[in-house]
Amino acid sequence: MKRERPSVSVQDAQSIILDSITPLGPEMISTFDAYNRVLFRDIIADIMIPPVDDSAMDGYAVIADDTIGASKNIPVRLRVTGEVQAGASAAGKQVIKGTAIRIMTGAPVPQGADSVIRVEDTEEEAGYVKIFCETVKYKNYRQAGENIKKGDKVLSRGCRLTSANLGFLASLNRIEVEVYKQPTVSIISTGDELADIGEEMQTGQIRNVNAHTLYAELKRYSALPEYSGIARDTFEETRDKFLKALKSDVVISTGGVSMGKYDFVKEIFSSLDIEIKFERVNVKPGGPCIFGEKDNKLVFGLPGNPVSTLTSFIQFVRPALLRLMGADKLHKPMINAFLEEEIQKKNGKVNLLRGYFTIKDNEIYVSTTGSQKTSVLGSMSGANCLIIVPEDITEVKSGEKVLIQLIDHSETW
Ligand code: AMP
Numbered sequence: 001m002k003r004e005r006p007s008v009s010v011q012d013a014q015s016i017i018l019d020s021i022t023p024l025g026p027e028m029i030s031t032f033d034a035y036n037r038v039l040f041r042d043i044i045a046d047i048m049i050p051p052v053d054d055s056a057m058d059g060y061a062v063i064a065d066d067t068i069g070a071s072k073n074i075p076v077r078l079r080v081t082g083e084v085q086a087g088a089s090a091a092g093k094q095v096i097k098g099t100a101i102r103i104m105t106g107a108p109v110p111q112g113a114d115s116v117i118r119v120e121d122t123e124e125e126a127g128y129v130k131i132f133c134e135t136v137k138y139k140n141y142r143q144a145g146e147n148i149k150k151g152d153k154v155l156s157r158g159c160r161l162t163s164a165n166l167g168f169l170a171s172l173n174r175i176e177v178e179v180y181k182q183p184t185v186s187i188i189s190t191g192d193e194l195a196d197i198g199e200e201m202q203t204g205q206i207r208n209v210n211a212h213t214l215y216a217e218l219k220r221y222s223a224l225p226e227y228s229g230i231a232r233d234t235f236e237e238t239r240d241k242f243l244k245a246l247k248s249d250v251v252i253s254t255g256g257v258s259m260g261k262y263d264f265v266k267e268i269f270s271s272l273d274i275e276i277k278f279e280r281v282n283v284k285p286g287g288p289c290i291f292g293e294k295d296n297k298l299v300f301g302l303p304g305n306p307v308s309t310l311t312s313f314i315q316f317v318r319p320a321l322l323r324l325m326g327a328d329k330l331h332k333p334m335i336n337a338f339l340e341e342e343i344q345k346k347n348g349k350v351n352l353l354r355g356y357f358t359i360k361d362n363e364i365y366v367s368t369t370g371s372q373k374t375s376v377l378g379s380m381s382g383a384n385c386l387i388i389v390p391e392d393i394t395e396v397k398s399g400e401k402v403l404i405q406l407i408d409h410s411e412t413w
């Protein structure tokens with residue numbers, strides 16, 4: 001008879017996983033390749049940005065006091081004594097009382113000037129410019145160090161490198177950046193019934209879905225996936241696949257964790273001395289879910305139904321990968337939403353229902369995306385959130401608030 005440990009809550013399972021992880025070490029990579037990687041060290045600015053006072057507009061560098069009283073009907077006339085282009089130096093150029101210097105966006109402001117008039121508020125002819133409005137000091141004028149001062153911490157260790165962050169690094173002339181290494185992850189699909197895409201289907205076979213959904217999720221979180229192929233339902237073949245896969249930092253298998261005659265995964269954990277930390281979670285979908293550890297390698301035996309595979313990945317594997325990669329934000333955001341239908345469920349397990357939230361009049365509403373059977377991937381592919389119905393709740397009425405977990409949200413990938 002197969003003996004089982006008691007099931008753990010989702011939160012306890014997450015804590016058990018996170019407590020077993022030491023983040024990977026650093027590596028230097030090109031800033032061009034650093035998108036979606038996690039920063040290993042704080043970035044401290046060693047220069048000012050902008051490096052000198054510069055213009056925020058195309059127009060004329062002036063002395064603000066010279067424009068007092070200027071209007072459309074009675075413009076002020078200033079003598080144009082020169083021009084500064086973006087990328088040029090303003091050395092030797094000076095604005096003195098009664099004069100202006102033509103200036104382009106991003107060009108250094110010449111000495112003497114304390115404001116820039118937009119070209120739209122001027123008209124130039126015969127060496128003079130008419131100014132049609134008053135201005136004040138530092139209008140359209142960016143001061144040196146306004147964006148970043150020397151010594152500022154501009155990015156913190158643990159942050160994910162977004163496109164804007166990479167732009168920041170480029171502005172600081174960082175050709176390379178120190179990031180956490182990427183975890184290598186082997187994916188094993190178990191099951192005699194599986195045929196990989198492109199393979200000829202035998203009677204009774206179904207397509208291997210999980211290798212692809214997992215591969216994509218791993219790419220999304222900048223892990224390095226390797227597909228180990230299908231382990232047929234024999235103890236030896238499945239064990240052999242696990243043994244080889246243990247070269248990776250993380251092993252993920254799908255299927256073979258239920259109570260069936262050919263569900264070998266748990267026995268294989270034991271036979272390979274992978275210490276089982278939990279084997280069942282009090283959640284639906286995804287109840288049978290094994291997590292173990294061997295020599296700092298993390299091993300996840302996820303359930304086989306495609307939706308259970310994905311929801312278990314989101315709750316358990318994803319935070320593990322992010323901790324391995326040193327990320328500071330590990331969890332998907334949760335928020336309250338008004339339920340637009342009625343939900344009924346059995347007492348005893350947290351339910352994660354596939355939902356779609358929308359925002360109307362600044363309020364968030366959510367409804368389910370169709371069949372909640374764990375084999376129905378369509379309602380997962382149409383979902384942008386999981387509706388979390390707690391263990392002890394059996395009914396939520398339409399119009400009541402529910403907690404939703406945002407699963408496709410850029411803040412945390
Ligand atoms: P198991 O726990 O191995 O009995 O798998 C549970 C269910 O998930 C069965 O109906 C399997 O056919 C299905 N399943 C397992 N692995 C996959 C996979 N890689 N792709 C699609 N369905 C799967």
Ligand code: MG
Nearest residue numbers: 190191255256
């Ligand atoms: Mg199976």
